[in-house]
Amino acid sequence: MPRSTRPASAVPADPDAQPDFERSETLAAATERIGAIHEDMGVLDREAAGADLDEAAQQIWDDLEAELRFRETEVRALQRSENLRASRARYSGPQFTPRTDPFADDPRTLNSRAVYDRSMAVVDSSEGSRHLEPEQKEMVQKLLRTQTGDTSGELIGRLLLATENPHYRTAFQKIAASQAPVFSAEEGRAVEQVALIKRAMSIGVDASGGFAVPVLIDPTIIMTAQGSENDILRLARVETITNDTWRGLSSAGVTWSFKAEAATATDDSPTIAQPEVPTHRADGFIPFSIEIGQDWPGFAEQMSTLLAEGYDELLAQKLTNATGADEPDGLIAALDALTNPANIELAAAGVISAPDIYGLWNALPQRYRRRSSAAWLSSTDVQNTIRQLGSSDPNFSVDITQAAIPFLFGREYPMNDFMAADPVGTGTQPLLAVGDFKGYLVAQRAGMSIEFIPQLFDAANGRPTGQRGWFAWARVGAGIVDPNAFRLLVNRSA
Known part of the structure; x- marks a missing residue:
């Protein structure tokens, strides 16, 4: 039977000590040492062969068990000490870069990379965006990554850094x-800074003036499909731009064909068009009788809701039937x-029948x-x-009878009561639309x-x-x- 390998000076003279x-x-x-103790205890156990340990073996076992508890505590303490040393070495070494205050510098003087990094840090921080829903944060992050002829993520990033600066946020609460x-010196500088950035972003006279709404409560930037009750806005292609007109490319597509071996290729080049969607001023008056809170997340949530509600309702109407010169189509x-x-x-004036619905669906090209993203749209009465x-x-009598969002031919069918009701007699009113709603584009200029x-x-x-x-x-x-991408069913005029 092995004796304990514990140092002699560690063996107590008094068994009770x-x-x-x-x-x-x-x-x-x-x-x-922990490994050696386990080995010694294993030997004692095997030699006992299931019987009780004798007095001498039991004493050795108890001593080993006491040392094992000591060594395990010692290992935990040594591990903590080593982890602390490693952490201090990492953060004090040349490879460590202290966290940069994203608002430490004037955003007008930052380079593009610094604007992106700092604005992303603001969106990711709990302090800056805890009032946002996850899809709203994703929307802002996507815009910050966008760099096209119509949308400059860098400009949005500079505006974000300026308007989300804590000094501008407190100033904006006072403005509201x-x-x-009465501004502090820091608030005054922040307001001036935002005004200069806003002026640099202005293209038309009607784009200047007023106080810029902080980016992370601005519905023209953070409004998402999930956050809108406007089905057209939810289904359409929505672009947030930093100029006054969206310009894109469209094509009916390339026509492919099979050829015999060594046959001459045909000219299948597509016709390219460049559609333009100009923006127009939308304004609204928002009365309120609430007290403005001093806690920013609460204030931000209230302001974001108030600004978005009327704006969303206006768009619901105008994106359906606007025809004015200074309005969206x-x-x-x-x-x-x-x-x-x-x-x-x-087929018959004033009467919607099953063949009308089949014919409309059939008229929409298969692609x-x-x-x-294909969907139907009509008033509640027509539905x-x-x-x-x-x-x-x-x-x-299957999908469309359900209580949830109805479907027709497997495609979503929301209701829009800005459209015409069920017809009576002759007329020309549009009754039912079906199509790929990505063929309709909504362009929102960033900044309210x-x-x-x-x-x-x-x-x-x-x-x-x-x-x-x-x-x-x-x-x-x-x-x-x-x-x-669309087909429209209308009443019969005669």
């Missing part, structure tokens, strides 16, 4: 609650005005029908009429501005109402960039 073990100098030595805010109004492809009329077709045709209105007055007696308000404006445009 606590052992006083010599400490190991290194983690490796302590770990090696007072006609004559409403999808339904623009489709109704097309002559190629032509509208499809009801658009099979896309996941209710189509639901009732299920009493005579089973194709209208507001001005504070300190007191609202009753229209009848001219007395104060106890309310205040914000006058807000932005630029947005929309238009069909692929007319063949």
Whole structure:
């Protein structure tokens, strides 16, 4: 039976005394000693062959067990010490770069890489964006990475760094609650800095003036499909731009064909078009009677909601049927005005029947029908009429009868009550649209501005109402960039 290999000086003279073990100098030595203790205890156990240990063996076992607990505690302490030394060496070494304050420098003087890194750091930080939903953060990050002829992520990044600066945020809270805010020196410099960046980004006269809304509460930048109740905006192709007009390329596609061996290739070059979508000023007046909170996340969430609600409702109407010279092209109004492809009329005036729906679906080219972004759109009244077709045709009695978002022929079918109701008699009103909604583009110019209105007055007696308000404006445009992606069903005129 082996004796304990513990140093003699560590063996207590008194069996009842606590052992006083010599400490190991290194983690490796302590770990090696633990292995030796396990080996000795294994020998004792095997020699006992399942029987109780005799008195001498039991004493050795107890001593080994006491040392094992000591060595395990020692190993944990040595590991912590080594980890601390490694951490200090890493952070004090030449390879460590201290965390940079993203707002330490004027964003106008930073190079492109620094703008990107610092603006991304702000979006990733819990302090700067904890009021945002995950998809809103993803939207901002995507814009910061975008660098095209229409969208400069660098410009958005500079504006973000300027408007999300803590000094500008506190100044903006004062701006939003007072006609004559008193700024600290730091706040004054931050407001001036934002004004200069905003002026540099201005293209038209109507793009200047007012106070810039901080980027991370600006609906023209953070509004997403999930955050909008406007189905056209949710389904359409949405581009956030930093100029006044979106310019793109469109084509019907290349025509492919098979040829015999060594046969001359045909000219299958596509016709390239360059559609343009200009932006127009959208403005709104936002009355409020709430107290402006001093906690930024709470303030940011309230402001973001207030700014987005009216803006989203305006777009829901105008993206459907706007026809004015200073408005976006409403999808339904623009489709109704097309002559190629032509509208499809009801078979019988004032009566929507199953063959009308089949004909409309069949008229849409297959390449658009099979896309996941294809959808239907009509008023609630028209959809209710189509639901009732299920009493005579089973194709209208499966998906579209469900309580959730309805589907027709496997494609989403939201409702839009800015469209015409169920027709009665003859007419020309557009009733039902189907198509790939990515063929309709909404261009939002990054950056919303507001001005504070300190007191609202009753229209009848001219007395104060106890309310205040914000006058807000932005630029947005929309238009069909692929007319063949849609088909429109209209009433019969005769």
